[in-house]
Amino acid sequence: MKYHNWIITVLLIILLPLLMIAGYNWYIDPLWNFNHAHQYNSVQIAFDERQQKTGHLTFHPEPYQALIMGSSRITYINQADFKNFNAYNYAVNNMLLSEYREYASYARKMNGQEFSYIIIGLDFFATNENVQDLNKFESPGYYIDLVGATGYRYKTLLSLDVLEYARKNHDLSKNKVKQNFTYDRTNVKRLDHISMAEKQVLIANNLDWYGDKVYNDYKYGPVRETFQQLVRDHPHTEFIVFTTPVSAPLYKLMMEKGLYPEYCRWITDSVEVFGEIYNFMNFNSITTNLDNYYDASHFYPEIGTLIAKRVTGNEQDKLPADFGIKVNQENLNKHLENIAQEAGIKP
Amino acid sequence: MLFNSYEYIFIFLPVSLIVYFLINSQGWYKAAKIWLVIASLFFYSWWNIDFLPLIIISISVNYLLGKSLNQSKLLISRKSLLIIGLVFNIGLLGYFKYIDFLITNINHIFSGAVPLLHVVLPLAISFYTFQQIAYLVDTYRGQAKERDFLNYAVFVLFFPQLIAGPIVHHREMMWQYEDQKKKLIDFKNIATGLFIFFIGLFKKVVIADTFAVWATYGFDTAPVLSLIEGWIVSLSYTFQLYFDFSGYTDMAIGAALLFNISLPMNFFSPYRALSIQDFWRRWHMTLSRFLRQYIYIPLGGNRGSQGRLYTNIMITFLIGGIWHGAGWTFVFWGFLHGVALVINRWWQKHGLHMNNITAWLLTFNFVNIAWVFFRATSWEDAIKVLKAMFGFSGVILPESTFPYLSSLSKLNVSFGGFIMEDYLYPAVIMCVVFLAVIWLPNSMQMQKYFKPNLLTAVFTGAIALTAILMLTKVSEFLYFNF
Numbered sequence: 001m002k003y004h005n006w007i008i009t010v011l012l013i014i015l016l017p018l019l020m021i022a023g024y025n026w027y028i029d030p031l032w033n034f035n036h037a038h039q040y041n042s043v044q045i046a047f048d049e050r051q052q053k054t055g056h057l058t059f060h061p062e063p064y065q066a067l068i069m070g071s072s073r074i075t076y077i078n079q080a081d082f083k084n085f086n087a088y089n090y091a092v093n094n095m096l097l098s099e100y101r102e103y104a105s106y107a108r109k110m111n112g113q114e115f116s117y118i119i120i121g122l123d124f125f126a127t128n129e130n131v132q133d134l135n136k137f138e139s140p141g142y143y144i145d146l147v148g149a150t151g152y153r154y155k156t157l158l159s160l161d162v163l164e165y166a167r168k169n170h171d172l173s174k175n176k177v178k179q180n181f182t183y184d185r186t187n188v189k190r191l192d193h194i195s196m197a198e199k200q201v202l203i204a205n206n207l208d209w210y211g212d213k214v215y216n217d218y219k220y221g222p223v224r225e226t227f228q229q230l231v232r233d234h235p236h237t238e239f240i241v242f243t244t245p246v247s248a249p250l251y252k253l254m255m256e257k258g259l260y261p262e263y264c265r266w267i268t269d270s271v272e273v274f275g276e277i278y279n280f281m282n283f284n285s286i287t288t289n290l291d292n293y294y295d296a297s298h299f300y301p302e303i304g305t306l307i308a309k310r311v312t313g314n315e316q317d318k319l320p321a322d323f324g325i326k327v328n329q330e331n332l333n334k335h336l337e338n339i340a341q342e343a344g345i346k347p
Numbered sequence: 348m349l350f351n352s353y354e355y356i357f358i359f360l361p362v363s364l365i366v367y368f369l370i371n372s373q374g375w376y377k378a379a380k381i382w383l384v385i386a387s388l389f390f391y392s393w394w395n396i397d398f399l400p401l402i403i404i405s406i407s408v409n410y411l412l413g414k415s416l417n418q419s420k421l422l423i424s425r426k427s428l429l430i431i432g433l434v435f436n437i438g439l440l441g442y443f444k445y446i447d448f449l450i451t452n453i454n455h456i457f458s459g460a461v462p463l464l465h466v467v468l469p470l471a472i473s474f475y476t477f478q479q480i481a482y483l484v485d486t487y488r489g490q491a492k493e494r495d496f497l498n499y500a501v502f503v504l505f506f507p508q509l510i511a512g513p514i515v516h517h518r519e520m521m522w523q524y525e526d527q528k529k530k531l532i533d534f535k536n537i538a539t540g541l542f543i544f545f546i547g548l549f550k551k552v553v554i555a556d557t558f559a560v561w562a563t564y565g566f567d568t569a570p571v572l573s574l575i576e577g578w579i580v581s582l583s584y585t586f587q588l589y590f591d592f593s594g595y596t597d598m599a600i601g602a603a604l605l606f607n608i609s610l611p612m613n614f615f616s617p618y619r620a621l622s623i624q625d626f627w628r629r630w631h632m633t634l635s636r637f638l639r640q641y642i643y644i645p646l647g648g649n650r651g652s653q654g655r656l657y658t659n660i661m662i663t664f665l666i667g668g669i670w671h672g673a674g675w676t677f678v679f680w681g682f683l684h685g686v687a688l689v690i691n692r693w694w695q696k697h698g699l700h701m702n703n704i705t706a707w708l709l710t711f712n713f714v715n716i717a718w719v720f721f722r723a724t725s726w727e728d729a730i731k732v733l734k735a736m737f738g739f740s741g742v743i744l745p746e747s748t749f750p751y752l753s754s755l756s757k758l759n760v761s762f763g764g765f766i767m768e769d770y771l772y773p774a775v776i777m778c779v780v781f782l783a784v785i786w787l788p789n790s791m792q793m794q795k796y797f798k799p800n801l802l803t804a805v806f807t808g809a810i811a812l813t814a815i816l817m818l819t820k821v822s823e824f825l826y827f828n829f
Contacts, residue, residue, distance in 0.1 A: 003534035006799035010541060013808025018815065031821070048822070155353050159819040 022157040028173075030165035032056040033153035037185035043172035044183040047165055049075065049092035054103075054143045056187065057088065057110045059153060064088040067107050070121030071095045073244045073297060076191045077121075077304030082312055085117060089187055094137070097126050097226045102140035105233055118230075119240045119311065124254060124281065125214050127266050129221035180294075191294055191301055199290065206296035207253055215257040223266060227273040240311050241270060242324065245280035245303070248288045250296040255343045264336050267327065276328035278311050279335065283342050284322040348393035350598040351551050351818060359390060363506075364605050371530040380497050380524065383606075387504035391470065398469035401439075402504075408435055409479040410499045416486045417494070425487060432483040440476045443469055448673035471510045473670060475503055477637055482517050484641055491517040498524065507602040511595050513613040513633040520608070529607035540604030542797050545811035546790045547597025552814040554780060555591035558583040561773045566728050573743040577735025579773050584722045585715045586780055589618065592631070597790045616789045618714070621706040623687040624695075626714060634670075638663050656692065661685040671721065676729060680721040687713055745771070 001009075026034060028041045032052045046052065066087035068079060074091035090107055100120070108115060125131055146152065156162050172179055183189050194202075231239065246254075254263065270277045286292050292303050309315050310324035327335045348355050363386040370379040392399045412432040416425055447463045454461055482502070485491035493499045502520055503509075523529055565572055565580025572580060593614040603610045613632050620626035627635045646659040661682070668681015701709070716733070723729035734740045744752060746763035756762070788796070797803060 001799045001801065001804070003538045003799050006538050006804050007534060007541065009801070009804040010538075010808045010811070013805065014811045014815070017812055021816065051821070151353065156819050156821065158353065158815060159821055160813075160816040161819070161821040163816070165821070 018158060021163055022154075025157045025159070025162045025166050028166035028169050030162055030169050031153070031156055033059045033156065035060060040170055040173050042184055043177065043179065044169050044185065045165060045172070045179075046075075046093075046181055046183055046189065048137075050137065050140070050143045051146065052183075053090055053092060053187075054106070054147045055153065057090065057107055058147050061110070061112065062088075063113055064111055064115065066117035066119055067104065067111075067115045068119045068121075069095065069100060069104065070244065071123050071126065073123065073246075073299065074121040074304075075189050076298065076301045077308060078188050078301060080186075080188070081305045081308035082119065083308075083314055085119075085312065087117075087119065091121065095126070096131065097221055097223060099140050100226060101230055101233060102144070104230060106140065106144050108234070114234065114236045117238050117240055118234060119242075121242055121244045121307075122266070122270060122277070123244050124246075124259075124263060124266060125210070127221055127223050127262065128214055128217075129219045130217045131214060189301075191298065193300065194294065196290070199293070199295065202295035203247070203249060203290070203293075207249060210250060210296070211253055211257070215254060215259060218257075218259060218262065220262050220265060224269040224273060227269065231273060239274050241274045241276075242278035242307060242311050243267070243270075243281040244297075245284070245287050245299060245307070245323070246297045247290060247293045247295075247299075248283055251281060251283065251287060252343075255345060260340065260343065260345050263339070267336065268332060271327055271329060271332050276326055278307075278324040279327050280307060280310075280324045282325070282339055285320040286323045348390050350595060350602070351548060351814075353815075353818060354393070355390075356548075356815065359386075360602060360605070363390075367606060368530075368532050376530060377497065379530070380501050383506075384497065384500045384504055387501075387506040387509060390506040391504070391509060394470055395467075398472075401443075401469050401472075402475060405436075405439060405475065405479065406500055406503050407496075409483060409503075410493070410496050413483060413486045413491070413493055413499070416483070417492055429483060429487045433480060436476050436480050436483075440472060442466065443472055445669075445673045474512050474514060475509065477634075477670075478503060478514050481514070481637055481641055485517055493517065493521070505603070505608070507599040507606075507608075508610055511592070511599065512631075513596060513599065513611050514637050515611060515633065519611065523608050526607075531607075533607050536604045536607050538799055539794060539797050540601045541811075542601070542803065542807050543604065543790060543794050544598050544601025545807050545814065546793065547594040547599075547601060548814040549810040550590040550594030550597065550790075552594075552817050553810075555587050555589075555594055556817070556820075557776065558587035558590070558773075558780075562587050562722065565732060566722055567724070569731075571740055572732065572735035573741050574735060574738045575743065575774075577732055577737075577740070579777065580732055581715055581719055581736055582777055582781075583773060585618075585718050586777065586784070588718060588722075589614075589784070590780075593790070600794075612791050614789070615791055616784070618711055618784050619707070620710050620714075621703055622710055623684065623691050623713065626710060627684075627688070634667070638667050642666055653693075653696070657689045660688050660692065664688065674724075676720045676723055676726065680717055683713075683717045683720065687717075 027036075029036065030041075030044060030047075030052075032044070033055045044052075064086055066082060066085040068074060068077065068082070068087050068089040068091055070091040072091070072093040075089065075093070077089065077091075079087045079089040088107070090103060095103075104118060149155075171177070172182065178190065178192060180191055181189065267277070267279060280286070286299070286303060286306070292299055294300060306319055306323060310319055325335060348359060350356075363382075367379055367382055367386075370382055388399065388403075391402060409432065412428060412435070415421060416428055416432075421428065443466055446466055450461050450463055453459060482491055482493075486493075493502070498521060501524055502515075502517055505520075508515055562580060562584035565576065565583065569576070569580075596613040600610045600613075611633055615629045615632065617626055617630035620629055643659055643663040646662060647655055648659060649656050664681045664685030665678060666681070668678045668684070671677045671680070716736070719732050719736075720729050723732065731740075742755075742758075742760045744755070744760060744762050749762040752760070753762075
């Protein structure tokens with residue numbers, strides 16, 4: 001073989017498969033860097049929501065009116081449930097207090113304008129400073145730099161890892177598999193009901209884990225300071241803030257671990273910074289019914305719909321009256337007393 | 348810019364190559380050299396343009412010093428001029444690489460609180476400084492002469508060797524840039540260059556980066572390691588470093604060959620070495636050459652007494668150690684190699700012999716253990732890995748071996764419960780790579796016997812494709828507890 005023929009052969013062996021793989025990765029788009037939606041990419045595995053949602057926000061220059069933030073519990077709330085808000089759900093697994101500011105500022109930058117509303121689902125676990133040690137993911141700056149790197153969305157098309165995700169997404173989409181924790185192309189995450197037996201196992205595991213890792217080694221973090229900075233970062237934005245409704249067994253565990261004072265401090269800090277919040281985290285008709293839960297901390301999307309209605313003031317009359325109590329400076333003390341009373345604690 | 352980046356592979360390298368030969372094809376040889384310099388400066392600045400003035404200053408000063416050394420009428424002696432050059436280069440390297448290390452030590456010794464300067468290390472400063480020191484010494488010795496600034500700039504800046512070597516001599520490079528035959532496209536060189544470049548890319552991206560995960564975990568993350576884990580971690584780094592550095596060198600040699608420029612060999616299967624002296628003839632060969640020619644021999648080399656010889660070896664290796672990084676663990680690594688070489692010389696002097704298998708085992712294990720100090724960012728990390736390797740942090744065997752080895756539990760051996768989630772996979776990969784390192788031809792041998800046929804085309808295409816597809820890794824983060 002002549003040398004120039006050898007060179008052409010090698011280049012063809014490299015470039016032809018590369019082009020095909022890049023085309024396939026683009027078509028399925030598992031990193032959410034492009035806009036197209038079709039039947040073969042309708043199911044998307046959430047392998048790293050931080051990277052995927054940051055990419056999605058970066059490359060979908062739609063001006064959103066509202067930004068939704070929170071942990072995995074909030075990821076299951078359909079952003080379209082916030083009717084008339086044109087909201088983007090930027091919640092990610094295990095979002096920590098320390099991440100809110102950077103992600104919110106980046107989202108505003110990508111949005112090209114101030115958000116009218118920032119909707120935050122607060123988690124009690126995130127107030128524990130030591131929870132930070134349980135995490136192995138990168139900081140917001142890492143993902144923002146990654147996605148903002150020159151040619152990011154085209155370079156990632158030439159990736160074996162992306163090809164593997166694309167292949168899985170393609171299979172799930174083609175076979176119309178209904179798989180929990182996957183997204184569609186409109187940023188809506190799936191969580192289907194499971195049997196009570198499966199649920200009991202998950203709840204038992206959750207309670208062990210929270211009891212051992214989260215509530216045993218607890219240190220109240222810089223909650224108030226973080227909220228204050230967030231409000232200062234977005235002076236023209238209205239904050240709609242609510243606590244996430246964990247199931248009654250998990251809520252009870254928190255109280256049993258003696259964390260009522262920290263819970264009160266959390267609610268108080270939130271009310272004092274944001275003015276008012278909706279508290280869903282107590283014993284109420286939703287949290288005491290395990291049919292509403294996938295496990296001890298994750299409610300089903302239909303409960304997310306109820307939360308959206310409550311905090312946006314829609315169809316209030318159709319919601320359970322005890323689900324989502326508006327707390328402000330005026331009723332704060334009374335509310336905390338009620339919480340103590342229903343939990344059987346002396347305030 | 349990194350060799351293992353899309354920008355380099357798909358844009359920078361092809362564009363710089365095509366434009367270079369296009370200009371040469373018009374007979375504009377000087378313009379082609381200017382293009383090489385511009386391309387190299389762009390390559391250098393891609394990561395951080397802030398250091399561009401520094402490298403330009405370094406080149407300009409060294410060029411002027413070299414030019415002055417060649418002049419017959421000088422205001423000061425040639426020796427003084429050389430000393431000025433050495434002070435300038437070592438001073439530059441000393442400030443940017445070692446100043447914070449020095450301040451830390453002074454603070455430690457005198458319980459002081461001198462604030463650190465937090466000087467950022469300019470890219471490639473260790474390499475281009477050594478290369479220019481060699482040039483000045485060669486000029487002083489009458490072995491190099493350069494009157495043209497453009498030629499000198501190409502000699503230092505040529506991008507394939509700028510960042511991580513090989514450290515080249517003026518006399519082995521400049522004739523190549525002047526040779527008219529090398530101004531034309533040579534498909535043999537392009538084919539061979541691509542072949543070597545992609546072997547290097549595969550070594551770096553597929554092999555070294557795979558080992559890097561385990562080495563990083565063991566050295567930086569794991570609080571404690573057991574016996575098997577300790578060996579997996581140390582061997583992972585041993586292989587990571589070799590495939591990373593030799594891969595990068597292969598890419599440099601391959602890229603240079605595309606321009607019809609031959610760079611010197613830098614690695615030749617170092618882990619097959621049968622003595623520590625043999626190891627240094629195979630590992631980072633151009634650095635060994637520099638240390639020998641510009642430190643060891645000027646110190647007196649093996650002339651003089653045995654004591655003097657051993658002292659010269661120790662000084663050379665202590666300098667070699669600290670050249671690799673500003674830290675006592677690097678110095679200690681150099682010290683260990685120095686001691687090993689002294690023992691090696693003593694052994695040879697007394698005519699003692701050892702069979703090849705024992706010699707290889709001893710050499711390889713010494714090199715592997717010494718790398719622990721090279722890699723560890725602190726003494727504590729080094730001791731953690733070494734303690735594990737020698738069984739002081741417990742012995743854990745795979746759960747599956749319990750039925751056969753349960754009696755060992757009396758000796759405090761436990762079963763299962765590894766910190767590394769999957770120890771079997773790295774162990775298997777390590778065995779395969781280990782055999783490859785020992786038995787397969789190295790990239791320099793492969794280059795020598797390279798033939799353009801379908802087999803080599805498919806091999807090159809396949810490894811290139813695999814490596815390119817692994818340049819971007821997208822890892823999974825699933826965490827459902829919250």
